[in-house]
Amino acid sequence: xxxxxxxxxxxxxxxxxxxxxxxxxxxxxxxxxxxxxxxxxxxxxxxxxxxxxxxxxxxxxxxxxxxxxxxxxxxxxxxxxxxxxxxxxxxxxxxxxxxxxxxxxxxxxxxxxxxxxxxxxxxxxxxxxxxxxxxxxxxxxxxxxxxxxxxxxxxxxxxxxxxxxxxxxxxxxxxxxxxxxxxxxxxxxxxxxxxxxxxxxxxxxxxxxxxxxxxxxxxxxxxxxxxxxxxxxxxxxxxxxxxxxxxxxxxxxxxxxxxxxxxxxxxxxxxxxxxxxxxxxxxxxxxxxxxxxxxxxxxxxxxxxxxx
Amino acid sequence: xxxxxxxxxxxxxxxxxxxxxxxxxxxxxxxxxxxxxxxxxxxxxxxxxxxxxxxxxxxxxxxxxxxxxxxxxxxxxxxxxxxxxxxxxxxxxxxxxxxxxxxxxxxxxxxxxxxxxxxxxxxxxxxxxxxxxxxxxxxxxxxxxxxxxxxxxxxxxxxxxxxxxxxxxxxxxxxxxxxxxxxxxxxxxxxxxxxxxxxxxxxxxxxxxxxxxxxxxxxxxxxxxxxxxxxxxxxxxxxxxxxxxxxxxxxxxxxxxxxxxxxxxxxxxxxxxxxxxxxxxxxxxxxxxxxxxxxxxxxxxxxx
Ligand SMILES: Cc1ncc(C[n+]2csc(CCOP(=O)(O)OP(=O)(O)O)c2C)c(N)n1
Ligand SMILES: [Mg+2]
Numbered sequence: 332x333x334x335x336x337x338x339x340x341x342x343x344x345x346x347x348x349x350x351x352x353x354x355x356x357x358x359x360x361x362x363x364x365x366x367x368x369x370x371x372x373x374x375x376x377x378x379x380x381x382x383x384x385x386x387x388x389x390x391x392x393x394x395x396x397x398x399x400x401x402x403x404x405x406x407x408x409x410x411x412x413x414x415x416x417x418x419x420x421x422x423x424x425x426x427x428x429x430x431x432x433x434x435x436x437x438x439x440x441x442x443x444x445x446x447x448x449x450x451x452x453x454x455x456x457x458x459x460x461x462x463x464x465x466x467x468x469x470x471x472x473x474x475x476x477x478x479x480x481x482x483x484x485x486x487x488x489x490x491x492x493x494x495x496x497x498x499x500x501x502x503x504x505x506x507x508x509x510x511x512x513x514x515x516x517x518x519x520x521x522x523x524x525x526x527x528x529x530x531x532x533x534x535x536x537x538x539x540x541x542x543x544x545x546x547x548x549x550x551x552x553x554x555x556x557x558x559x560x561x562x563x564x565x566x567x568x569x570x571x572x573x574x575x576x577x578x579x580x581x582x583x584x585x586x587x588x589x590x591x592x593x594x595x596x597x598x599x600x601x602x603x604x605x606x607x608x609x610x611x612x613x614x615x616x617x618x619x620x621x622x623x624x625x626x627x628x629x630x631x632x633x634x635x636x637x638x639x
Numbered sequence: 640x641x642x643x644x645x646x647x648x649x650x651x652x653x654x655x656x657x658x659x660x661x662x663x664x665x666x667x668x669x670x671x672x673x674x675x676x677x678x679x680x681x682x683x684x685x686x687x688x689x690x691x692x693x694x695x696x697x698x699x700x701x702x703x704x705x706x707x708x709x710x711x712x713x714x715x716x717x718x719x720x721x722x723x724x725x726x727x728x729x730x731x732x733x734x735x736x737x738x739x740x741x742x743x744x745x746x747x748x749x750x751x752x753x754x755x756x757x758x759x760x761x762x763x764x765x766x767x768x769x770x771x772x773x774x775x776x777x778x779x780x781x782x783x784x785x786x787x788x789x790x791x792x793x794x795x796x797x798x799x800x801x802x803x804x805x806x807x808x809x810x811x812x813x814x815x816x817x818x819x820x821x822x823x824x825x826x827x828x829x830x831x832x833x834x835x836x837x838x839x840x841x842x843x844x845x846x847x848x849x850x851x852x853x854x855x856x857x858x859x860x861x862x863x864x865x866x867x868x869x870x871x872x873x874x875x876x877x878x879x880x881x882x883x884x885x886x887x888x889x890x891x892x893x894x895x896x897x898x899x900x901x902x903x904x905x906x907x908x909x910x911x912x913x914x915x916x917x918x919x920x921x922x923x924x925x926x927x928x929x930x931x932x933x934x935x936x937x938x939x940x941x942x943x
Contacts, residue, residue, distance in 0.1 A: 361786060361824045361831060369825070381825060383789035383832030384756050411755065443665045443731040445739035447706065447754025611745075613733030621733065 332471050334496040337527070338435040340474035341492055342367025345404065348482055349375050354402045355482060358393050360386045365494075366406035366435045387415045390422060390430070397428040402482055409434025409450020409491060416456050423487045424460040431481045432463075435492040438578030438606070439622060440528050445612035450491070455583025457489050458556055464509055465556040467491040469530035470499045473553055476507035484509070491527060491555075495615060498531045500551065512559035514566070518548035521633055522566040525576040526552040526585050532619070533576045535626035540633060547633065558588050560596065567599045574602045574633055578624060581605035602636040604629060642856045649679040649856075652714040653885050653912045655727055658933050659710055661905040661940065663731040666739065669895045671711040673820040673853070673880040674782060678703075680859040681780050682715045685867075690720035693747035697777045700750045700766055704759020705784035705818060706740040707897070712749075713737055721748040757790025759783065763813060764796055764803055767873070771808035778867065781815045786823025789832050794844075800873050801845035813873035814866040818853065820882035822893050838877055846875045853878025885912045902937045909933065 349355045349371055356378040357368040363381055372379020382389045386407055393403035405412060412434050413419065423430045437450040457463050466481070466488065468474040474492070481488050500515060515530070516537050525533035530551050537547035548566050552558060567573050573593065575586035586603030593599045606622055619625040623632055652675050660666040681701060682688075688698045703712050710730060717724045722736070729735035736746040740754025751762045763781035770777045787793065804810050819837070821828050828834060838848045849865060851858040859878070866874035882896070883889025886908040900908055913930065915923045924931045 359825070361789075363825050365824075381831050384786050384823065385789045385791055385832070387791055414755065443663060443739050445731070445742070445754070447740040447752065611733070611742075612731045612735065612737075612739040617733040 332499045334498045335471040336494060336496050337468050337471070337474040337492040338365070338367045338494060340471040341433065341478055341490070342370055344475040344478040345371050346374060348479060349378065352402070352482060353378070354400060356380065356396060356401050356403050358382060358389045358403055358405045360384055360389045360407045360411065362407050365408070366433060368404070368406050386411050387418045390415055390418045390432075393430045394422040394426055394428040397430045398426070402429060402431065404431045404433050406433040406435065408436040408448055409453040410448060413450065413453035413456050419457070420460060424463055427462060427486055429485060430487050432487065432489045433492065434489065436494045437491050438493065438528060439610045439618045440493060440495045440578055440615045442615040442618060443612050446610040449610040451580050451606055451610055452583070453491065454555060454579050454585065455587070458583060458588065463487045463489055463556070464554070465489045465491065466509070466553060467527040467555055468507070468553050469527055469551050470497045470501055472499065472501050472503070472505060473507055476505070477553065480507055480509065493528045495528060497528060500530050500534060507553060510554050510557040510559055512554065512562040513551045514548065514562065515551050516547070516549040518546040518570065520546045520570055521548070521572040521574060521637060522570045523547050523549045523574050523576060523629070523633070524552050524563070524585065524589055525549065526555055528578050529576040529624055532624060532626050532629060536629035536633065539626055539630040543634065543639070545633065545637065545639060552585055555585050555588060558592060560592055563589060563592060564597050567593060567597055571599060572637060573599055574604060574636060576624065576629055577605045579605055581607055600636070602632060604632055642860070645679055645683055645856050648683055648718065649676050650912060652679060652711065652718065654909050654930070654933065655714040655717070655724070656710045657886070657900060657905050657908045657912070658937065659713070659727045659730045660899040661902055661937055662728040664899055665731060666710060666899050667707040667897050668886075668889055668899065669822065669882040670705060670708040670784060670818065670820065672884045672886065672889065673882045674705070674708050674818045675711045675714070676854045676856060677782065677816055677818065677859060677878055678711050678715050680856055680863065682719055684860055685863060687777065690748065693721065696773070697775045699778045700780065702751045702753070702759045702763045702766070702779065702781040703741060704753050704763070704781055705756065705787050706753030706759070709741045712741065716748050756784065756787040757792040760793055760796040760815065763815070764800055764810065767810040767813040768804050768808060770812060771804055771810065778812045778814065781813065783815065783817045784823070785817055785819045785821065785828050785834060786831070788817060788834055788837070797841060797844045797846070809871045810873045811870050814863065814876065815873060816876045816878055818880050819877050820880040822882040822891070822896065824896050826893055841875045845872070847872060848875045848877060850877045851879070853880035854884055887911055902941045905937050906934050
């Protein structure tokens with residue numbers, strides 16, 4: 332498979348699933364060209380709704396549709412849809428409405444638009460809600476499966492997607508399961524837990540580390556909540572060092588989830604890599620280098636963490 | 640300032656908008672070009688400010704709530720002297736204070752961080768109230784996009800504004816302008832979520848509303864005067880505009896909401912903004928060294 336943005340894979344998957352399942356509807360807030368639901372709305376005009384630049388209303392309407400048996404996907408940039416946190420909190424989560432929340436354009440990887448358009452705290456916000464699984468696929472194959480899973484899953488769910496293209500990382504026979512992480516590379520000295528857009532860079536970093544005699548295990552944490560405690564503990568028991576890599580604030584995201592879990596079940600040194608402070612405008616490559624999320628930056632941080 | 644002058648400034652700013660967006664390789668030309676006549680009229684026609692003292696307590700304030708049009712604001716700020724015009728082409732580049740959307744901390748002179756639509760009017764209300772409470776003579780100008788007006792928070796603010804501060808501190812120091820260019824991101828506003836009857840809606844919330852052509856400098860000046868003369872209430876100006884105004888292939892075309900021109904498109908755009916025919920263009924460039932330099936610089940981008 333070629334590289335593809337997870338938002339594009341999402342749009343295609345939904346288009347296909349929509350043909351089979353009439354319960355699926357899409358809701359947008361004037362970003363349907365960007366969230367890639369525009370084709371769904373064109374193919375199924377009775378089931379695609381653009382509610383204008385009004386995200387709270389979109390989420391609430393989604394909740395109402397869910398309560399009448401539809402499976403609504405409410406879509407916007409991650410920052411804008413999760414920005415309506417309190418509406419999600421009550422109308423979706425507490426109501427246990429079967430709403431699929433889709434946040435695209437996650438992370439600093441969106442680049443030039445700058446902080447106001449970057450979803451950087453969305454995982455932190457939604458992790459605090461008891462009943463909202465958080466899924467962040469790492470490539471096209473995984474995205475397609477995650478979307479299919481979201482349709483089957485009963486209850487709210489958050490799908491975190493990228494604007495940028497993602498290189499394939501999952502093997503062809505891969506099957507997404509909520510709460511299960513795939514080991515993409517086995518290693519002995521350190522565990523790299525990555526998710527979404529950073530998985531490929533973590534794999535690249537692992538290859539560089541190999542050249543320096545460091546054996547890194549790479550886990551693809553597509554299921555950020557619930558996380559795969561078994562896989563995490565198994566790997567951490569072996570390597571005794573865990574590094575998390577995510578395009579999200581280092582506070583409250585994947586790194587936070589991993590650190591919290593290990594602190595309770597298997598105290599292990601953890602290094603969290605992610606975005607420190609606000610994001611800013613710039614080219615994605617430059618931003619990843621600045622925040623140490625490119626392969627070179629990850630490798631450097633790992634060596635420092637291991638005192639090597 | 641005389642209208643002729645403002646017209647020349649607005650034209651020069653349009654050229655700079657095209658130039659900086661082309662350098663950036665991304666950004667929002669449509670809404671920048673629709674709002675530039677309004678911004679020029681405010682900043683060079685009446686704003687009481689001092690670019691050397693951006694923290695002057697009694698300065699007038701502009702809240703560009705439709706933050707994605709910030710290239711337009713940067714061009715007038717550069718021209719007013721907040722930063723050198725040469726810095727415009729750092730727009731959206733790593734480390735530049737000219738962020739893709741307004742950043743109050745990064746760039747002195749920016750009054751509010753916007754870019755998440757719907758938040759600016761509330762901030763403007765707070766500023767207007769704070770200035771009134773402080774006994775300041777300063778005014779607040781807030782500019783909304785028409786698509787932006789769909790946000791619920793805008794209507795919360797709209798409902799609050801005529802009442803906030805009454806009776807001793809009414810927000811008559813606040814002028815709000817809707818850049819009514821009839822287009823949002825996905826499509827025409829009337830197709831996505833029609834705002835009409837827009838004037839009646841705001842009037843129903845208690846606002847005096849003026850309707851103008853947002854590219855007619857005389858009408859803009861008159862409306863801003865009327866708003867300033869109004870006592871006891873803030874004023875809304877509904878400015879009918881053309882998205883992409885000044886560039887034929889951008890005008891009224893939703894495609895040009897959020898993409899930057901390629902260098903050759905940019906050169907055509909600049910030629911049209913300057914009102915020069917294709918035939919006369921080579922000769923024109925021999926007489927206008929400044930434009931010639933911009934054109935050469937843009938063409939060089941293609942070779943990068
Ligand atoms: C809360 C929020 N939702 C969505 C967006 C994405 N967005 C950026 S510009 C835009 C359309 C704005 O349309 P309008 O207000 O009419 O602006 P203009 O036509 O002047 O460019 C959208 C939806 C955003 N910036 N903020
Ligand atoms: Mg508009």
